[in-house]
Amino acid sequence: MLETPHVAVGIAIATKFPNPWIAIPLAFASHFLLDKVPHWNPHLYTETQKNGRPSKNSTTIAIVDIATALAIGSIFAYKSLPDIQMAVLILACSLASVLSDVIKYPYYYFHLRQEWLVKWVNFERSIQVDTKSVFWGIVTQGLVIAASMWWIL
Numbered sequence: 001m002l003e004t005p006h007v008a009v010g011i012a013i014a015t016k017f018p019n020p021w022i023a024i025p026l027a028f029a030s031h032f033l034l035d036k037v038p039h040w041n042p043h044l045y046t047e048t049q050k051n052g053r054p055s056k057n058s059t060t061i062a063i064v065d066i067a068t069a070l071a072i073g074s075i076f077a078y079k080s081l082p083d084i085q086m087a088v089l090i091l092a093c094s095l096a097s098v099l100s101d102v103i104k105y106p107y108y109y110f111h112l113r114q115e116w117l118v119k120w121v122n123f124e125r126s127i128q129v130d131t132k133s134v135f136w137g138i139v140t141q142g143l144v145i146a147a148s149m150w151w152i153l
Helices: 003-016 020-034 044-051 056-079 084-102 105-109 115-127 134-152
Strands: none
Touching: 003 020, 003 056, 003 084, 003 134, 020 084, 044 056, 044 105, 056 084, 105 115
8 A cells, every 4th residue: 555545544543643652653553454455556566576676667757755644744743733742643643654665675675685675575465455457456545535634634
């Protein structure tokens, strides 16, 4: 799943569970649950195996997605001010919700192949449920974002 839907769910969790001892682990765990929702991703792993690195198109998609996720997390954190604790919790849950994916970027972009990282990449790949249709794979992610926004508001 792209990073933006994960962050949207992380923000929703932060706003509904203001205890960081509950919210941060829930946001982290939500990542694995969301990866079971049929979705579409750029195929960073396949491209890295085939070409030694992700394609420019996939990298562009990843950059736009990460920028969008950062913007959404920052906007909601800013809107929660002056409640600094809530702002920090929103940012922490945003990070926790994508940490499982962020850990993989050195594998794809810096060619790091430590044994633990290879195992993590393979584990993450094993839990993904990809759609064959890009359209329906994006629709499911849009629905996750919309449901998260509805839950927040």
